[in-house]
Amino acid sequence: MQRLMLPRSSNQANNTLNDKKQSSHSKDCVSCGSLQTDLEFEIDGTRFKFNHDLTASILHFYQRKFNMVENNSEKVQLIKLSSSTLDEFILRRKDCCINYSWYTENVLELWDATRVLKVPSLIKNCEVKVGQNFSKDNFERIYTKAHHYKSDFVLYKARRFLDNFFRYQMEENQPMNDCEAGVIRVLTYEDFLHLIREWPFRPDISDDVLKSIFELAENYDKVVSCTEYEKFENKSSILYTLLKDSKYRSASLECLQELSRHGMCQRDQEAKLLINEAISCKLDRNTHGYWFPSQLYGNLQNxxxxxxxxxxxxxxxxxxxxxxxxxxxxxxxxxxxxxxxxxxxxxxxxxxxxxxxxxxxxxxxxxxxxxxxxxxxxxxxxxxxxxxxxxxxxxxxxxxxxxxxxxxxxxxxxxxxxxxxxxxxxxxxxxxxxxxxxxxxxxxxxxxxxxxxxxxxxxxxxxxxxxxxxxxxxxxxxxxxxxxxxxxxxxxxxxxxxxxxxxxxxxxxxxxxxxxxxxxxxxxxxxxxxxxxxxxxxxxxxxxxxxxxxxxxxxxxxxxxxxxxxxxxxxxxxxxxxxxxxxxxxxxxxxx
CATH class of the missing domain: 2.120.10.30 (TolB, C-terminal domain)
Known part of the structure; x- marks a missing residue:
């Protein structure tokens, strides 16, 4: 018997949402509150044990689909489902109580199950739902799992989310917060390179982006990397490449001077040269009149x-x-x-x-x-x-x-x-x-x-x-x-x-x-x-x-x-x- 055990998320919805869950469950899911904790599902011959909320939602869907009335005196230990029934559950988003299965923990738990079942259509439909659930709070969990499963679709949706996320922050002229910095820090080398090449960072977040470059290069061995970029032999070459393609010159003089003393910068002469040139240009820009392309329009509205x-x-x-x-x-x-x-x-x-x-x-x-x-x-x-x-x-x-x-x-x-x-x-x-x-x-x-x-x-x-x-x-x-x-x-x-x-x-x-x-x-x-x-x-x-x-x-x-x-x-x-x-x-x- 194969059983998939998943840990509860430490970043669940807040207490208000939990209260709403419990209220709705007691109203719409017959005796969901008294659901036995050892209930399992057998799907196409493979057994799964899901978390309480997801189990209640699947059970409620199962009862309504087959017009079943719960018998409180009968304790059910196992419910058998086909993969097509699970697929229908995933697709029927408007079903009563099913909304609660689309919180991050539940949708990722379903995704794990579909990967075990290895049914392509089931995996595809589940990944569509996963891609719809990106937020700045759950980005790291979904993004990390998408790289683990090598899901091109979910990774594509992740890039789209990043695009919209940073563009919105730029349009609203919001200061960079810990969530934004956290989103940047979990990116793989490939996606981070794409981000700094293609997307317009605001001038006021350049210091954080530059520090994230050093952090990613320093911790590269701990980050999920893409095979295409494993050709880099050392962290220094990664640092140089990221710096070269970034708007590092728009960072503040204080940030540049701080990073010029960073151990990685001291070991990588190419990266050190880039940073020192930017410092030199900052110090002399007001006299020689040269402005880098990334600085042509920043902070020059008047x-x-x-x-x-x-x-x-x-x-x-x-x-x-x-x-x-x-x-x-x-x-x-x-x-x-x-x-x-x-x-x-x-x-x-x-x-x-x-x-x-x-x-x-x-x-x-x-x-x-x-x-x-x-x-x-x-x-x-x-x-x-x-x-x-x-x-x-x-x-x-x-x-x-x-x-x-x-x-x-x-x-x-x-x-x-x-x-x-x-x-x-x-x-x-x-x-x-x-x-x-x-x-x-x-x-x-x-x-x-x-x-x-x-x-x-x-x-x-x-x-x-x-x-x-x-x-x-x-x-x-x-x-x-x-x-x-x-x-x-x-x-x-x-x-x-x-x-x-x-x-x-x-x-x-x-x-x-x-x-x-x-x-x-x-x-x-x-x-x-x-x-x-x-x-x-x-x-x-x-x-x-x-x-x-x-x-x-x-x-x-x-x-x-x-x-x-x-x-x-x-x-x-x-x-x-x-x-x-x-x-x-x-x-x-x-x-x-």
Whole structure:
């Protein structure tokens, strides 16, 4: 005799529901309260002993089906049923008293019985009922059993439940609670990977999702895994894969720093690199202006992404989130003579204006230009990074470090190394600033590295090609330089801290006076003072898919990416009519 004994659930319905059960049983199920505890069912020759509530429901259904009247003097020890009768019981959901068999404990107990009987139609109908019973409270029990039975249908319903569950939480803007975190923690590697790849987590739950990634990777041996993903040889590779496909960069700086000290992160160099890059970007984002794709719209409801262009004594802006690029013009500052540089610091736009033998620094704040500081000399190479705006000054052979956060504004100087001459351009690179210097030949440039914040100099050798009009940009994980002849190279830091430039491809075959470049939403935006015939510019696989090449002859000096309050943009002056978007454009910037 085969008997299926199942434990009672620790997560039964609350006391109110239990009271309703008992009341209904006493009314509709004849003498259910006095049901003997040793009653068994024989279904197709196999014996089962179910819990009290399920036994009462099956007995009530059996009595009604065969018009039987209970005889209290006769104690029944065994009731024989066919699998077709059990199937009818499962399907007849509206039957009196049967509602109580669809609580999680009962439906899972029936599912166990159908698996023992091995009747395909019976299993299928029971799994339909199981799939209808998902809730955040019983998800773990059903989900775990579905993986044990390898039920594709119930696992599909589990994914649908997760989809609706997290979308509803996102729409309601509810804070993440223990139930949500618990649902995430019980997922298998396959389903968790699907979840973080496909479904839009709210920014405010990113910390919990990231911590769940570490927890799943750490406890992977205890989680039911799918055969397809058993190819991973160690937990570190699982951690790296989950991190790579998640929105880990939208987690808080505090969470990232905490997890960077996690033992798994310390053992897995690839995962550690991802976390450290995210930390570095968080620390410097307000200065270099780069936003990861997962952060483009999070917490920016009152801001918009713009491209800012300085030409002569004015600053123009281009709204990046529309397919029609609408150029507008910010208010004019009467003290602006000739703007030589633009930079972004603390998500604010700074303009450097040249007047004779000195330069004036202004910040665009509250829809007007506010004076910050004056510096001697002009024609600086300007980079914002960390705590400072760095003014690389070839006249004094020094780097001026200006700290706009201080009141009054402070600045200091770092002298050039002896070998450094003629700085032409600079790139905010990882934890350093790379400075590209011209030589006697346009075919080769020298490169120096200034570590931040240590302010330590390193000579980095030579770069093929000219340093003049060189611009830098980055995507999520890598840094690049674009030279005036159209050559794109990736910038790498080797294990010995040596800087290497890997040539990728050449976009054009003429000399372009580049004024700036950045990646936004998988497009490379380039601004130049050199005209180009309208031709199809190629994308670079894995870097960007489209190019927007804008030009204006002899006028522009600097082109940067930043965010700006939407009200500032709305109240700015319209400059030129919008241009329609195409795959790869060459567009002339002109006044109307």
């Amino acid at each position: 801001y918009r992404h713009i491209g800012a262009l300085a030409d002569k004594d004015r600053v123009s802006i281009m709204y990046l989130d529309h397919s029609f690029y609408n150029w507008r013009r910010l208010s004019k500052c009467l003290l602006h003579s000739t703007i030589t540089n633009l930079t972004v610091f603390d998500n604010e736009l700074y303009a450097i204006s040249s007047t004779g033998l000195e330069s004036l620094i202004f910040v665009f704040r509250n829809e007007e230009w506010t004076f910050v500081l004056d510096l001697s000399n002009k024609n600086f190479v300007v980079v914002s990074k960390g705590e400072f705006i760095y003014f690389i000054d070839s006249t004094s052979s020094s780097v001026r470090c200006v700290s706009p956060r201080e009141t009054p504004v402070l600045h200091s100087e770092i002298k050039f190394p002896d070998m450094m001459r003629n700085p032409e351009s600079a790139l905010d690179f990882d934890r350093s600033i790379l400075i590209f210097c011209s030589t006697d030949s346009d075919e080769r440039s020298t490169v120096f590295c200034l570590d931040v914040p240590e302010h330590k100099w390193t000579y980095c050798g030579h770069l093929e090609g000219s340093a003049k009009y060189l611009v830098g940009f980055r995507n999520e994980t890598n840094y690049f330089i674009l030279q005036r002849d159209g050559s794109i190279s990736q910038v790498l830091r080797k294990l010995d801290d040596w800087i290497e430039f890997i040539f990728i491809k050449r976009l054009w075959s003429f000399q372009s006076a580049l004024r700036g470049a950045f990646i936004y939403s998988d497009k490379l935006f380039v601004f130049s003072n050199t005209p180009m015939e309208s031709l199809c510019l190629p994308g670079v696989s894995g870097v960007f898919s489209k190019i927007q090449y804008w030009y204006q002859e002899e006028e522009a000096c600097s082109f940067v990416h930043c965010i700006m309050p939407y009200q500032y943009i709305q109240r700015s002056e319209r400059l030129i009519e919008p241009e329609p978007e195409s795959d790869n454009q060459v567009i002339r910037f002109a006044f109307i």
